[in-house]
Amino acid sequence: MSSHVSSIREPLVFGNKSYHNITEDLVGPTEKTPGKLWLAMFILAIAVLSMGVYAVTYTVYYGIGAWNLNRTIGWGWDITNFVWWIGIGHAGTLISAILLLFRQRWRTGVNRAAEAMTIFAVMCAAMFPLIHVGRAWDVFFFFPYPNTRGPLWPNFVSPLLWDVFAISTYFTISVLFWYTGLVPDFATIRDRATGLRKKIYSALSFGWKGSAKNWQRFESVSLVLAGLATPLVLSVHTIVSFDFATSVIPGWHTTIFPPYFVAGAVFSGFAMVLTLMLITRKILHLEDYITVNHIESMNKVILVTGSIVGVAYITELAIAWYSGYVYEQFAFLNRAKGIYWWSYFGMMFNNVVIPQFFWSKKIRTNVTWTFFLSILINVGMWFERFVIISTSIARDYLPSSWSYYVPTGIEVMIYIGTFGLFFTLFLGFTRVAPVVAIAEVKSILKEYGDQYLDKTQENI
Amino acid sequence: MAYNRCVGTRYCANNCPFKVRRFNWMDYTTADLFTGNQVLLNGESLPYEADNLTRMVLNPDVTVRVRGVIEKCSFCVQRLQEGKLVAKKEQRRLRDSDVKSACQTACPTEAIVMGDLNNKDGEMNKRRQNSLNYIALEEVDVASSVMYQTRVNNRDESLDA
Numbered sequence A: 001m002s003s004h005v006s007s008i009r010e011p012l013v014f015g016n017k018s019y020h021n022i023t024e025d026l027v028g029p030t031e032k033t034p035g036k037l038w039l040a041m042f043i044l045a046i047a048v049l050s051m052g053v054y055a056v057t058y059t060v061y062y063g064i065g066a067w068n069l070n071r072t073i074g075w076g077w078d079i080t081n082f083v084w085w086i087g088i089g090h091a092g093t094l095i096s097a098i099l100l101l102f103r104q105r106w107r108t109g110v111n112r113a114a115e116a117m118t119i120f121a122v123m124c125a126a127m128f129p130l131i132h133v134g135r136a137w138d139v140f141f142f143f144p145y146p147n148t149r150g151p152l153w154p155n156f157v158s159p160l161l162w163d164v165f166a167i168s169t170y171f172t173i174s175v176l177f178w179y180t181g182l183v184p185d186f187a188t189i190r191d192r193a194t195g196l197r198k199k200i201y202s203a204l205s206f207g208w209k210g211s212a213k214n215w216q217r218f219e220s221v222s223l224v225l226a227g228l229a230t231p232l233v234l235s236v237h238t239i240v241s242f243d244f245a246t247s248v249i250p251g252w253h254t255t256i257f258p259p260y261f262v263a264g265a266v267f268s269g270f271a272m273v274l275t276l277m278l279i280t281r282k283i284l285h286l287e288d289y290i291t292v293n294h295i296e297s298m299n300k301v302i303l304v305t306g307s308i309v310g311v312a313y314i315t316e317l318a319i320a321w322y323s324g325y326v327y328e329q330f331a332f333l334n335r336a337k338g339i340y341w342w343s344y345f346g347m348m349f350n351n352v353v354i355p356q357f358f359w360s361k362k363i364r365t366n367v368t369w370t371f372f373l374s375i376l377i378n379v380g381m382w383f384e385r386f387v388i389i390s391t392s393i394a395r396d397y398l399p400s401s402w403s404y405y406v407p408t409g410i411e412v413m414i415y416i417g418t419f420g421l422f423f424t425l426f427l428g429f430t431r432v433a434p435v436v437a438i439a440e441v442k443s444i445l446k447e448y449g450d451q452y453l454d455k456t457q458e459n460i
Numbered sequence B: 001m002a003y004n005r006c007v008g009t010r011y012c013a014n015n016c017p018f019k020v021r022r023f024n025w026m027d028y029t030t031a032d033l034f035t036g037n038q039v040l041l042n043g044e045s046l047p048y049e050a051d052n053l054t055r056m057v058l059n060p061d062v063t064v065r066v067r068g069v070i071e072k073c074s075f076c077v078q079r080l081q082e083g084k085l086v087a088k089k090e091q092r093r094l095r096d097s098d099v100k101s102a103c104q105t106a107c108p109t110e111a112i113v114m115g116d117l118n119n120k121d122g123e124m125n126k127r128r129q130n131s132l133n134y135i136a137l138e139e140v141d142v143a144s145s146v147m148y149q150t151r152v153n154n155r156d157e158s159l160d161a
Helices: A019-031 A036-062 A077-101 A105-109 A111-131 A136-142 A159-192 A195-204 A212-245 A257-283 A292-323 A326-337 A341-359 A367-394 A409-432 A438-444 A450-459 B011-015 B052-058 B077-089 B102-106 B123-129
Strands: none
Touching: A019 A159, A019 A409, A019 A438, A036 A111, A036 A409, A077 A105, A077 A111, A077 A159, A077 A212, A077 A257, A077 A367, A077 A409, A105 A111, A105 A292, A105 A438, A111 A136, A111 A159, A111 A257, A111 A409, A136 A159, A159 A195, A159 A212, A159 A438, A212 A257, A212 A367, A257 A292, A257 A341, A257 A367, A292 A326, A292 A341, A292 A367, A326 A341, A326 A367, A341 A367
């Protein structure tokens, strides 16, 4: 079959795929019984998740004293992990929403899985505010529902409450966007399914007919949701950064946090998308859909946002020096030379130096390099959140309050348990839904567009 | 501090520049709903033999803080309230001598003085006007109610040169 090859651009989908090829490749994993590898990974994920559930139950039962936090360092691994997971979620929304508004058609190879990653990451993140509180059974106090206590509303001046709204909005929009895109794909699966599967997918696809009107509505809803989700990419992590930026602690109280956090979120999010996609495309044989060009484009985004983050680090240091404010200056000197210097080093090296590797086209297009560098980047971003959160409060205004913090096994188990939750959900997702957006990929194929019909007539 | 409303995020404690807000990390007082999580060190049936009746007898005014809430110095709010009620019953203004905080009473050298800042003629205002008076971390501007008086050192200034 001949395919139309552009003289200036590589095709977005490799392998001369026809519509049927795409359907077979992408619906296949949801129709076959799971192989041994999937089963092994799923059982491992469930086991890790169970460990996390045990650790969370232990914490809620015995108290936050089961962790190693103290009067000085009230937030450690709990909130570090929260911000880390939320940051990771930003890539999916950027790919789905912002790249849609920018008409970047290559996004269709990765947007489904990235958006799923966002939703699962937000679920993992949302767990932390709920369990890190001293009285987890009273977390409904956060929510503004009409009540008979006055009515007593939550404190809208508190950044933690803005977080509640930001994250719930973000989760809602992400789920809506993801599901809207899934409707035509579920219909594709429904059309091939029989029996109970057919019934389930019929319900899930809301009677999608594939008519022109359906597609027209689909396109406009996608645009509207993209328009709604785009400001969320910027606002959600800005609001999370406000938890720190609106405080009085040196190292927390700085106006650079909103752009710093957002850039960092996109940075770590794309790194996580890459880590996941490189594994997924290998196992499900999707190298023609998630191509080297996708990987290269995402690496370019990582390079840009990593450089922004690097500039932000240097700006912080420069402003701390320029301000002349002893507490601010000490906060940054302490990060580099104090007791937690190793986490600062990890942050600086992984977030400033590692992304610069992607200037080299060879590394950008190399799958192995990208895989390892993306993991290093996520580790670096974890260190960044740890440095900001824990080291700043460990050494704040009064030396008499200074303290040190190492996590207990329970806290580490909770963190690893969130990976269990994430991978359980993601592995389940690969079984029930197509990992790549079938309908959207078909829409970007050059072979079957109207202007190529006469050229390809003989191949139908 | 409204203990009933505290969910225990520890955000207030993190923000406190003086780190005087303390968190109830475990079930120290057996006051929470989880009966099985109490630490019994010496084989007793209840920690410190503190059942509800004992607790109510020993100090009925002070709230027993449950696991997972933040607490800090309340400036002896129970004594303040009692002092205010006494003054109200006698239909007069609250005097500094009506209320003495526990730390003030305990201090052997009268290093701690508590009083009404709103009272223009009171001891507190006099001390605030005093040039020895300062507020710790004043630039952070958290409007601390605790003020200190700096020590006078009789230094020989010529030695500074």
